[in-house]
Amino acid sequence: MTVPLLPTGRDQRWLAVGNLVNMTGTGATLSALVVFLADAKDLPLGQAAGLLTAAGLIGVTGAVPLGQLSDRYGARAVALAGELVGAVTTLLLLVAGGAWSCALCLAVRQLAVSGTTAARATLMGRLVPAPERAALRAYQRSVSNIGFSLGALGAAAAMTWGGTALYVLIAVDAATYLFGAYATTRLPEVGRGVRRAGLAKDALRDAGYLGASLLNAVHTLNRAVVSLGVPLWIVYATTLPHWTVSAAMIANTLLVILLQIPLSPYAQDIARSRRSLLAAGLLTAAGCAALGTADAYDTVARLVWPLFALACLALALGEILGAAAGWTLSYELAPEPLLGQYQGVWQLIADGSSKAAGPAVIGWALAAGPAGWTALAAVFAATGAVSPPLIRWAGRRHTARTAGAGELIADT
Structure with missing residues (x-):
């Protein structure tokens, strides 16, 4: 079976564009966030790395409840909410004043990312027939790698310049969440209304x-x-x-x-x-x-x-x-x-x-x-x-x- 190199449907293209932009922001901040916390927020480097690690582990726990909400209220609605929360918490990092406020922003941000990832995976599963799912996820992963690489280049420049450039980088990441939210609004809502008792x-x-x-x-x-x-x-x-x-x-x-x-x-x-x-x-x-x-x-x-x-x-x-x-x-x-x-x-x-x-x-x-x-x-x-x-x-x-x-x- 041959797989087209470009997505054929409108919905798949919007998924790809949103994913490309969002992963560009992720690539930009993944390595630069620890530098931002250490240099711009004056946190010890070890503490900054520890906060990011803890936030990542906390964020993983959001996948199950937010995935279940995707069945109840629709995957598009949950993905949209997660992207908006991600944008807000990323912007709040710019004005956060200490370790605890930074930790709160990072934890909520990672919970939003985890929920968005689960919701987008659910969306992809419901937007195309079963035989096309692997090809769609493959295309999205290739797009993710391109976006991540572009973002990493921006991060390298920002970390070299430091100071204001790091703040600009974080603001750009927040903007990528907002664009991801816009791209999500262009997708149809599919598969909602299933309510189950108990978590997972x-x-x-x-x-x-x-x-x-x-x-x-x-x-x-x-x-x-x-x-x-x-x-x-x-x-x-x-x-x-x-x-x-x-x-x-x-x-x-x-x-x-x-x-x-x-x-x-x-x-x-x-x-x-x-x-x-x-x-x-x-x-x-x-x-x-x-x-x-x-x-x-x-x-x-x-x-x-x-x-x-x-x-x-x-x-x-x-x-x-x-x-x-x-x-x-x-x-x-x-x-x-x-x-x-x-x-x-x-x-x-x-x-x-x-x-x-x-x-x-x-x-x-x-x-x-x-x-x-x-x-x-x-x-x-x-x-x-x-x-x-x-x-x-x-x-x-x-x-x-x-x-x-x-x-x-x-x-x-």
């Missing part, structure tokens, strides 16, 4: 969906290997020049932009997603093994460079296939009327693992040296191997639950 009761009782979510969370650790493991490995475990950190990040971004859309058909349905997860696990394992081997033979330059290139390529392909399979499964294993609730649970488990477990796992692997990378490779290989039977089981459970499900409590 349906998803948390769905053993198949939870099993697939936890499996996806392990695959998601690939991103921590790419964003944390590779840069730290270059700096602390090899004699490679430090510019290769930037080269590795640029290469990963370009590979995702270029290959995410063409490879998305390989995870178009549950059966193909099983195979994609197997390939993703083995590719990530190969990347980790290459890093461990290069670590062991760091003094042999003719081995380190090709192993480094192999690791970057394998990790990028594993990330692409794993992400595509995860999107498909997050939709296909969920009941259609409860996409918001189920998307919230999927996001909570995936983001929670990457933000909480990711740094710890990477830190351990680096400290253990070649043995740590080898052990990590074994974990990813085993995860890939168990993915097909586990997803097959989850698919059978979903089919059985769907066939025997009663009427949802609806309020229209």
Whole structure:
């Protein structure tokens, strides 16, 4: 199956434009926020980093309740509210006077971001037919990487100039939220009116969906290997020049932009997603093994460079296939009327693992040296191997639950 390089529908184009602008703001502030808090707000660097970490972990918890609200009041309404709250709290950072006020703004901002992400994922699932979801998410991810890269360039300039430039950067980020809200108003409202008692009761009782979510969370650790493991490995475990950190990040971004859309058909349905997860696990394992081997033979330059290139390529392909399979499964294993609730649970488990477990796992692997990378490779290989039977089981459970499900409590 061929996938068009540009979205064909009006709604998909508005999703893409809003995502591009919003992710440009995210890329601009992700690295610059800690500098803004330290320089403009006079917070100690460690405290500034701690506030951002705590806000990120708090924000993850918003995915489930706000995802469930997407089922009740509509995903577009929740996404719009989240974007407006994000704009307001980002602007309030400009006038926040101390650590506690900054912490409050950051926490509410991250809750809004988490809710918006879950709501937009629900919107994407309901705006297109099931066979087109993986392609749409792939396109949105490529757009996100482009926007993030553009924003990172702006952040580099603002951090170089400092002072007023940092304030301007934060204000621009707030403006991107407002544009994202405008783009959301151009989308239709779909799938609203489902009311369920209890927080995520349906998803948390769905053993198949939870099993697939936890499996996806392990695959998601690939991103921590790419964003944390590779840069730290270059700096602390090899004699490679430090510019290769930037080269590795640029290469990963370009590979995702270029290959995410063409490879998305390989995870178009549950059966193909099983195979994609197997390939993703083995590719990530190969990347980790290459890093461990290069670590062991760091003094042999003719081995380190090709192993480094192999690791970057394998990790990028594993990330692409794993992400595509995860999107498909997050939709296909969920009941259609409860996409918001189920998307919230999927996001909570995936983001929670990457933000909480990711740094710890990477830190351990680096400290253990070649043995740590080898052990990590074994974990990813085993995860890939168990993915097909586990997803097959989850698919059978979903089919059985769907066939025997009663009427949802609806309020229209």
